[in-house]
Every structure is written in structure tokens, then in C-alpha cells.
Amino acid sequence: MNPVVHLLVYLAAAVVFVVVAVGAFRRRGPRTATATSLGVLAVAGAWWSLADAVSVGPFDARVQSVAALASFPGVAVAVGAFACLGRSATGTGWIPSRAVLAGLSVEPILVTVTAATNPWHQLFYSGTAAATLGDPVLWERAPLFWLHALYSYVLIATGLVLVARGWWTAPPAFRRQRWHLLLASVVPVLVNVVNLTGAFGDLGDPTPLGFAVTAGVIGNAMFRQDFIAFAPVARDVLIERISDPVLALSPDGRLIDANPAALKLLLATAGPRLGPQLIGMPASLVMSCWGLFDGDGRLVAAEDEPAHLTLVVAGTAMDLEVRASPLVDGRGREIGTVLVARDVTEVNAQRARLVEQLATIERLRSDLAEQAVRDPLTDLHNRRHLMERFGPMLGEAAGAGEPLAVVVLDLDRFKRVNDEHGHLTGDAVLIAMAQRLRECVPTGALAARWGGEEFVVVVPGADLTEGAVLAETLRRRCEAEPLGSGERVVRCTLSAGVAAYPVSGETVTDLLLAADRALYEAKDHGRNLVRRAVPGGAAEDAGRMRGGRRHDDADDDVADEAAPA
Template sequence: MGSVDATYALAYGSSAVLALALGAYVLLRRERHVLTVTLTVYLVANGLWSSAELAALWLGPVRGRLVSGLILPAVAVVVAACWALVQGVRDVTWRPGRRTLAVLAAHPVLVLVAGVTDAWHHWVLDADGAGYAWLFWVHTAYSYGVVTLCVVMLLVARRSASAPQRRRIATLLLASSLPVVGNVITIATLGPDAHDLTPVFFLAAAVVFSWAVLRQGLLDVVPVARAHVLEMLGDAVLVTDETGRLADVNAAARRLLAQVGVEAVVGRPGAMVLGPVAGALLGASGRHACDVGTSRLVLDVRRTELVDRRGRALGAVVVARDVTGESEREEQLATANAALHAHLETIERLRADVAEQAVRDAMTGLHNRRHLDDVFPVLLDRCDADGVPLSVVLVDVDHFKAVNDDHGHAVGDRMLVAVGRALAIGLEPDEVLVRYGGEEFVVLLPGAARDVARVRAEALRRGCADAVVDVRGGTLAVTASAGVATSCERWATPSALLDAADAALYAAKRGGRDRTVVAGTGHVRLPRPSLPSDAPRASTAR
């Protein structure tokens, strides 16, 4: 790198650092006013521009691509920021709307897209990158047009401005001339691969702009506008100093205090003059209920502490809103919601009771056939997925018709309840017991193979002997028969398993009752020494 290039590098580097540093200073120095934000955007874009020019010193032949892809979009942002700065100078209450922002962003975005894709169409630079193409000149003409319009607007504004404002506008007009002169010289004498000092001239203009904004009082009118806005706010606003004395109140605060019979006296301690609302207005942020005579006032209060740059307390700003009506409506809504929630809980409880009753046998309290229809396919699929069998036991009370005929249906019903209770007592946690109909009961044994199911069925069947009821002259006991079927390829559906268990049950009946038969194995009888007779019997002692 030669001495000339080193000089340019120093200029670009200094310009980039100064632009970015000044942008940060402007953004942090003042509140977020449109002038300070716009000036920050201007400085950041100028810093990027200078950084790109600095990079071009090392990239050499590809400088033209930097011009199209980065430098021109940065220039477009600077031009848009210049226009926004002038609008803010002409009217400090000006705020750009969405449409204005879209129009201002259109130029930088279009230039950026065209620059990134220039290698395909060569609208910004010619094919060999040695000269500018038509879109570059359109961009340049547009930029000069916007800058010229800004100058014209400043001249018009200066004619009707006050003497101090005219001096400020004259300063801005002088600053605007610096980049114009520098850019004209650059465009007229240099090509795309030459060094361009225009960003340095734009930075000089930005320095003057910053001085005008921060030192010449361009923002002095903002507090006046704020005072007007504060007075027009619908929320009550009170300002206190560090000792708690009232420093200012707006119209809404005066109206609020008048409702509670209080006159706000600026300069007096708030605790002494705010009466029944002093605790709410001088306390922490939140919702506060105040008793005012026989009525109740609810205030939503937001408190913000004021500090200087060194962190020392200056006072506080209190914003309050009367939310009495809203609070009453919320309380009514909460009461209604609580009642509705309780009602829904009652409905859900009743629904659950009805659903449970629908799958329960009213007499025995056991699950009924509807429940069996629901759980049987699920258990069978689960056992099949786990690779284990599912066994079904069909239990039938022996000679139950004789019980009804000899002792009456009331005794028969009590006997069924007792049998169901005896079967339930002998049930394992994962087994399912259902009253299938009449004097028949079904037990599902998940994971039980045929031999295990036979043992379980026999235990359950023998447990039925414990089912006794009192009758005239003593007690009555019964025996039961059981048919067992275990899932396999032959019996792979609930209906097939039930049919197989039913066939085994009938085999047990034909074989003399009081026994267990397993489907597919023939008649199997395990003796019952405790019940010598297979018919219902009445005895005087157990």
C-alpha cells in the first residue's frame, strides 16, 4: 500500500470510527426524538459507507462490486435520513407514518437488490466494472434531487422562522453544501475503482447537524409540546420532588382529586394535601382501593422514580386511573366464574356418576356386559401386542333356577350378590370381573396361560362356596361351574373366546356341574371335599 493509499485509509478509518462513535453519542445523549433517531441512522450509514471504502483499499479490483452491493445502499440511507432530518427541523412534532417510512425505505432496498444482483444484469456497473451503468446515474440523479429538495425546504422554512431558528437553519444549509461539492468533484473526475472522499464530506455535514441538534437548541420546543400533551392526557399525572412535595399535576389529576374533595396545592407535601387518596398515589405501583366517605374508589397507579445522570433521586411521576367501574365488573365476573366453575364441577361429577352407572350392574354393583364390550377388545389387543395370552373364565351358578323356585326371587337376588362379592374378593388387581347376565359371571385374566387360567378359575369357582345367604330354617350355599378359554390363533377375538368358554362351561354342566373345564383339553374335574353335594342345600350351621 502506497503513501496515497495510506492517507485514504486513514481518512476512511477515521471517518468510520467518528461516525459510529458520534451516532452512539447522539442516541444516548438525548431522549428518543425523531431528530436524534434520524441523525443516528445517518451516522451509522455513513460509518458503513466509510468502512466499505476502507475495505476497497485492500480488495482492489473488486471495489466496483462493493460500490454496487454496499456503498450505494449506504448512500441511499444517508439521503433518506437527510430528508427526514429536514422534516424534523421544519416541524419538531413531525413523526413519519408507515407510508412515509415505506417510501423512504424503497430507494435503499431497490439499490441493495440491484447491487447484489448486478453481476447478472450490469445495471449498476458495466460488464467489465470499469464504468457506471444507467441505474447508477438514476440513483445519483434521485439522490441529488432529494438533497436539492431538502435545501429548498430549508430555504422556505428559513423565511418564516424566528431569528434564532433562522441561524440554525443557516447552519444546516452550510452543512448541506459540503457533501454536494465533494460528490460532484468525485463523480466528475473519478471512476468506480478510484478513491471516493464523499463519505468524509457527508461526515463533516453530520458533525454540523449534530452540533445544531445538540448545541443550538433544535429540540428546545419539545418540552413545550410535552407539556401540552401532558395536560391533554386522560390519565391523572402527578409529579413529586425528592421530598414528596407536589411539583406538578395535570388537568385529569385535578378532576380526580376534586371528586374526593381535595384541592391539589403545588409545593405542599403530597401526604398532607391528597387526603384519602394519599396512600394510593404516593405508594407503590398497583391497584389500590380507597374509602372516600361512604363510597369506594379504586385507582390503578403506576409510579416511576426520576433520577439524574449520577443516579441521584429527583422525584417521581405518578400516573393514576380511576378503575372503580372496571374493578366492580371484574369482581362480578369473578363471582360469576366461580359459580360457573362450581356448576361445571357438579355437572362433571354427575356425568361421571351416570357414566359409571351405565357400566355397573344395578343389583350386584359389578361391571356389566357393556363394560365387558368396552374393555375386552382393548385387553386382547394389549396382550397380543405384549406377546402374552388372555384367558376368559365363564362362571355359572349351579341349579340357580331351583334357588328361585324353592326360596323365591328375593333370595336368588341375594345369592347373586353374595356370589359376585365372593368372586370379587378372590380377584387379582389386573383381572376384570363382569356380571354377564342372569347367574353368569365373566372373569378376564390378562397374561394367564391355559394352565394358570385353569388354577385361577378353580380358585374363583371354589370361592363361590363362601357365598351363603340366610333363609328360613338356616343358610343357603351353592356350587358353581366354570368354563375356561385361552386366546390362540383359533380363538383370537372376544366373541370366539366367549364362545369357547361357553362351550367349556356347558361341558362342565354336562359332566355333573361343580367343576372347571378348559376349552381344548376335554373334561377336567378338581374335587371339592367341602361340598359333598352338587345341589343347593340348606343347613342350620356353617
Template sequence: MTTETVGCVPALDDLERAVEELESRPMSQFRTVREPAAELERQARERGAEELAQRALLLCAGVMLREGRTGEGGQIAHQVCAWAERHDAPTVQARAHRELSIFYRAVGDSSEGLTHAVQAVAVLPEDAPGSVRARHLLSLSVALEEGGSYADGERRAREALTLAATAGDTEMTMLVLNNMAYSAFELGDEPAARRLVEQMREIQARTGHRFGANEVDTMARVELMGGRFEAVEDLLRPVLADQVLANESDAVAECLLTLALARRQNGRFDGCQEALDAARKLCAERELAAVSARVREEQAALFAATGRYAEAYEEHRAFHAESTALHSAQRDARARALQAVFEANEARRASEHFREMAHRDALTGLYNRRHINERVPALLVEAAAARRPLSLAIIDLDHFKRVNDTLSHATGDMVLQHVAELLEEAAAGPAIAARMGGEEFLLVFPGVDAAEAAQRCERLRLRIRAHGWEPITGTLQVTTSVGVTTAPDGQATFSALLSQADRNLYAAKRGGRDRVVSGAAG
């Protein structure tokens, strides 16, 4: 391709270099991307360079999502993802999935956020630069941890860390370390948090990297874990003196809240009140509703610590009222954002691959409840027309809570994944295996009568019981209770089948668990 320009319109390779430069900018500079990306999209469309236009458009969507314009950003990311799938553009598709993961986490749908984060890593080409792959792995790490899979999240974060360090991407390395340190703080693991903060300090000393307000706040929280109140003060003082970069609008308010917490725990009640007053003022100026509610909560704690119990009670009531109003506003915002996405989502629905992904459970890969709700009624219509049977079984893991409570949620996830593999084996031919939620699964057997369905479920029960669980759960046995029902000639509704299978399941549990109970739908 030529490097010459035609008139005032840059040549295609100039446009591509410009888009690549915007895509490679550190995330802390996202505000510098919007205007040049919009101009590059316009120029790319003038030249008929549709893929470049889509990449530039996706950059604009990323800025919108980080600025809080969630509905608009999500809508554009969906459109770009659908385009990339239709035109076999895996790099664009992977980037779009990453933005969609951010969108769905922002609107409170962590499961869908994880689905897109997985896809963002899965479809990214193998030759993608290490720093790009690190970004995608970090998004997956965050989505996994938000879903409760902390061990898997940490593993992905460490992969991202290795890639970022190898690529010499200091900002990405710091971002990953900061996320890991804050996760360790939230889990109460002070030694791990301190090791990670020490790594951040070593890199800062070696590279001259300037810590941002979010990183400083993480460090202060880690110091707070050990009751090192003076260290918290020393860390936060430059932030409050406006000597530290604060990319996020709530970063300084968060630092003030951390400072107030440290001062209260240190018995410096006047200083705590001073920090809370400053935080409250900043929240009002910048409309930081979420932080404002937490300021109320800390104010109530301060009143209680100083024996002002009536005021503490009133402040707690105000905190509760603000939190309720905030949750209501967040629900409304999520509804508006989702509406904005799905109003312009015909292209997405037209994509069979995207449809398949939307009908899969992120953890196990089995079909999800959405797929079952759409597919089974259609199968019943087909069965009734052909006067053929259709059987359905609900499978529930016995005492599954013990696995999570005694071992860990990560172990529980592994159990669910192994059970899903065994269900896939049992779902031969046209049968369907699905995860309905939690530890509850479903098997659908088109064309299978009651006797055969019960036999298949009994084989599955024994297979699960005999599975080699020791490396995963130790001495804890994994068993299942199963409720099976059949519509002999397809003459039943889906809800009636589910209700009967559920009744049979509870009969199995009442009968001592680890058994199959069958019976036709009434």
C-alpha cells in the first residue's frame, strides 16, 4: 500500500498506524482517545476501510464505557462484535468481547461479563502482542474474581503479569499488580498483599513510574491491615495535596475515605471528621453517589466511636436511605443501558455463533436456562405431533454447600465442571444437558420413554458416585439426587414437566438422597 495521501485524506497504511497507536495507548490515557478515534472512523469510512472504521468505533465505545456512558458504549460494542463475527475479523471480535465484558459487569450481570471475558481471550489470535493479551487476561481475571472464582482469577492475573513484564509494559504491569494487591486486601491476606505492593515499589524505583491515586489507595489499605496508621497518612498526603495523578473521578474521594477510616481506628476522631467532611464535599461536587453512601456509613461509625449513639443511629438511617436510593438508581441505569443495547441488537441476534454463546453457561460450558426455556417447549410440540415420548430429569448435587464451605468455592467450581462433563457423556444423541443454576442441572431426553430415562439417570448417578473425586474433594463424597418425569406422547407443558420432576427430586432427597425417583407428569 502506498504511503502517499490523496487530497486531505490519509492513505490506508497511515490510517492503520494511527488506529494502532490509539489502541496501544495506556488505559490511563483513555480520555485522549475519543476525538482522534472519531476522526479516524470518519476518514476510514471515506476510504471504504470498514475494518479500520470498526476498530476506531470500538475505541470510542471503550471511552464511553469508562466515562459512565454505559448504554451507548455497550450498544456500539455489540454492533462491532456482530460485524467482526460476520466478517471473520478475530482481533476486532476479541477486543469487542473485552468491551462487552466491561459493559455487562458495569450493569451488574457478572455471568454475562464472564462469558464475554472468556471469549475475549479465546478468539484473540495467537500472534497478538503480549501487552494486548495481558489486557484481555486481566479482564478475565477481574470477571472470574467477581464471580467468586478467586483461584482462577489469580492464575489469569499472573499470566497477564508475566506477559506485561516480558513486553516491558510498565503501566500494565502496575495495573495487574495493583488489582492483585487489592484482591489480596479484600480477602484479608496481608502477607500476599504486602509482597505485591513491594513488587510495585521495586518497579517504581527501577523505572520511575509515577503511582496514581488508585495505586496509592491500595497501598494505604494494605498498611491499614497492619494498623500502620502513620504510613497511611504518609502515603495519602501527596494525593490530597494534588501531587498525584487521579485518572478516575472517585479516586481522591476513595483516598479520603481510607484516611478517615485510618484516623478513626487510630483514635484521631477530629482528623477523621475532617477527612469525612472533605470527602462529603468532593462527592457533592462530582456527584459520587456510591462513595457518598459509604461516607455516611463511616460517619455513623465515627459517631458511635465517640459515644454519640443517637447521631450514629440517625446517620446510619441516612446511609441506608442513600444506599436504597443508589440501588434504585443503579437498577434504572442498568435497565436503560440494557434497553439501549438490545434495541439495536438485531445483528447480534442474527449471528448463530453469538446466539450459541449466549445460551451457554460460562463455568461449565453446558446449555443454560435461557436455552432450555426456548428449546424444550419446541421439543414438546414436535413430540406431540409425532406422538413420541419426552423425558426430563433434574439433577441436584447432595450437600454441595459442604464442598464450598469446607474446601473452597474454587473447589466447588471444579466439582461442577466435572459433573458437567459426566452429564455431557449421558446426553447422547439428541439429548440435552444444561445447568439451571447453582448445583442444579437438567437432562432432556427427546424420544425416550420413562423406563429408559430412569435407567439412564441411574447409570449417571452411579457414574458420578464412582468418579475419582479424591484429588478434588478429598474425603468428601459427591453424590446426586435425581427427579425424572416423562410426557408419554408429548402431551404436557414444560412447566408441568418441571414441576413433576422437581417433586420427584424432593422425594429422592426425603428418601435419603443419592437416588433416582421417577414418575410421569400429571
């Protein structure tokens, strides 16, 4: 064959290798081992092809000889990279260890040294032409060459077997991709077999051309099928690397497998008393603190309902959610059970914090709602709340056929307290009066500040007489005990009007009006009195109403003027 044609063929192969190498290194992404193996294979193939191009090109015999010897480092590196490519292309996430890389580096280094010193020892190639760096066609293969060839074919066969295995075990979505890789990997082997028959004539070493075809097909898969990025992850690697503990139990309840996360957890909880070798032991013994087994060692965790448990690991509580699923073979026969545990400690902590926050929000909402119906000075319910609750309380009493008493109380001459002792003392008197109401009114009664120095008490189940007794009790205490606190204490009496359902009225307005008229009568008869609203009695004409509020003589209190500061 024309040397120039020889040269062009090998140069074309080198160009293919360079394109594939650049593409592989630029697309490394997460699958570094696959991309690097392909890139190194392409670089070594380019070196190999360039050396062969010079060795068969129109150059001096000595130049051809040096180039022929220089091709062997590329050969040694290429076959090692091909084996690594086959191993990493199976989708197991394999990454070569330092020991593997060191082992694969030995032969390239030895063959480089042997080839460089061959003219002196002639253990790689022998003959006069080999000793004098003459025409490479005249060289005779020596023992180290055959040893190198055996090593190369073993690695090529290893890579081919791994690629075939990757194709056979690949999921359907990756079968076509792996089939192209398998066909491409067979090409160098077929080329060598054909070359042994002499079919290539004086072409020279056709192996780099076969590898160029391999690189070209893989490059096509890389560019068009996203060979490097789009690849399956082996299930065993996926389980190994998952952070959740995964355990497999045999039908008789023994632990038959566990991923690293599960083993770490088991060793932390059961290892100190059982030792490091837990696989093969009864799961009920290894996982005794999990609470998933009954007294006979049978798993009691339900398949459709996760089990929740707490383990103590290194002195820290760990909350786990454990799910059990049947492990079946290809024929659907149950061959064991898979347990998957999930650490929910942080989730539970967040849930607890959320519950606490919601409870706090609810408390704040309740407090705000309560504050809206409370008098800020006395902390009694305010007029708004009284009017909201009075109607329902009256309805309940009517429905049950029971009486309901209404007591309206007013502190006598309260304006004088404010004028003579100051509004702070007036406030202290109102606060003390509210406390006295809380002490005296029965359970279930509603006490509210009506406004100014007026208070209203609604007592379900009490008739007119019982309401009057309550009012008289409060009147006597005020008459006997001063009101206020600390230095702000004054003697202040009260007057009260009492009405009751149904004798005094049947609506809220009627009852309040009747009790207010009774209060007027008490004021008109000298104050410090309790008067009952008697149907048809004089209380109906006592006092006058102005602007919706009572107006007494000048010595009495006027609501707007008597309001505390």
C-alpha cells in the first residue's frame, strides 16, 4: 500500500480519537470514571495511531523504527482504559481505586522502558534490523512482545465481557445504548482476528483502526444518545448509597442483608452486646430494642401502616418510621421481608415546634378575644359582652322554665370620691369593687361593668328574692368595709336595683329598665339601699332618664363626670 495512504488512514484514526477525547472530557459530569476512561482510551489511541502513521509513512527507516517502538505505551494505556470503560459502563457507579490505577500503570511503564532499550537487550523485538533500528517490517517478535500481547488481549477480553454484561443487565431504556457499545467493542477483536489471517496484507497494525471505530461509535453514542450522562444506576449501588437504613430478613426471621446505614445503626444499638458480625443472626435478637417482633420472634409490623419507634443512639434519641414490604422473586414467591427505616427525628421536632407555635397563636387569639370583652380597668366583662350574653342566658332560662335575676349596682356619690381624693383613688375604688363582685357572685353568674361606677350582675336560676339577697350582701360589705387599696382607701356605699325574669319583664330591655328604675328608687330614698322591681309598683315612676343614662340631683354622681381617669 502507498505509504502516503497508510499515513492518511492512521491520521484519520487519530483525528477521530482526538474528537472523542475532547468530547469525553468536556462531558464528564457525575460519571467521572466512564468519561475519564473513554477520554484516556481516546488519547492513548491517538498516540498509538500517530506513532503507527509515522512508522508506515514515507520516512527514514530509523524514524519509522523509533515511532514503531513509541506506539507501545499507547497500546498498553489504551487496553487498560478499555477495561476500565467496560467496568464503569455497567452503571454501577464504579470508581477505580488507587490500587487498581497503580496496577494498570505497571505494564505501560515496563513496556515503555523495554521498548526504549530494546536495541540493547532485544527481548521485545530481535534480529539485526531490531538491533540497528532498521526497517520495522524485518523485526522478529521476542518473548516480551508475546507477554505484552497476552496482557493486552486479556484486558481487551475483560473489557468486552464487562460491556456484554452491562448490555445484558441494562434496563430496557438503555439496551440500545449498550448494544452499540457492545458492537463497537467487538470491532478491535475482529480486526485482530482478520489480521492474523493475513487479509490486511502490508497495511501494518490494524488494531488502532479497530479502536478508532470503537471510539467513533462510542462518540456517536456520547453526542447523540448522551451515553455519559444518561446511564442507569445499579440497584445494589443505589441501596448501598441511600442514607435510610434498609434491611432484608429471611422467611425464618434472620437478617440476611443490610446497607451501610442499617449496619451502622444496628452496630450502635446492638453491636456492643452481639459483636460486629450481625448478618445471619436472628433479626429479633439483633433488633430487640426496635419493638417490631413478638415473643416468638415473628415480625409484627404491618405492611400498610408504618411503625414509629424511638431508639437511643450514642446517648441521643432517634425517632424512626419503619415500613415493612414483602420481598418477592421473579415468580412472585415471597422470599423474605424488606424493612426501610426513615429518621424522622427532625421532622417530629419540627412538627412539635409547629404544634407549640399553633398553640401559642391560639392562646394569643383567645387572649385578644377575651381582652375585647373585658373592661381594661377592672378586668370584669364589659357592656358589649354583657349585651351579647344576656340574651342567650335569658333564652336558656326561659327554655328551662327557671327564673333569672338582674342586679344593677351604683356606687353612691362616686363623683365626690374623684373630686376629693383624685381619679387614681377613684380607680382603686372601682378595682376593689370589681374584686368584691368576683368574691360574692355565684358560679355561673355574669358580672360586668356597665359604665362609670355602675355594675350589672346577671344570675341564672335566681329569683327576685335571691337577687335582692345578693345585692344586700354587697351593700352591707361596702357599708362595713372601705374600698380601695394601699393609701387610696375610702368608705363608699352603694345602691342597687333588682329585677327578675319573668315577674319584672320577659326581655333584656324590660329587665334592665325595671332594675334601673328600682335603682332610682333606692337613690331617691336616701341611697345605700336595695330596691326590688315590683310589677305595678312605685319604682316604675322613680327618677328620670336622660340620654339613656340616669340623672340624679346635683349631690349625686353624673356618669360622664364621675368616670375615672
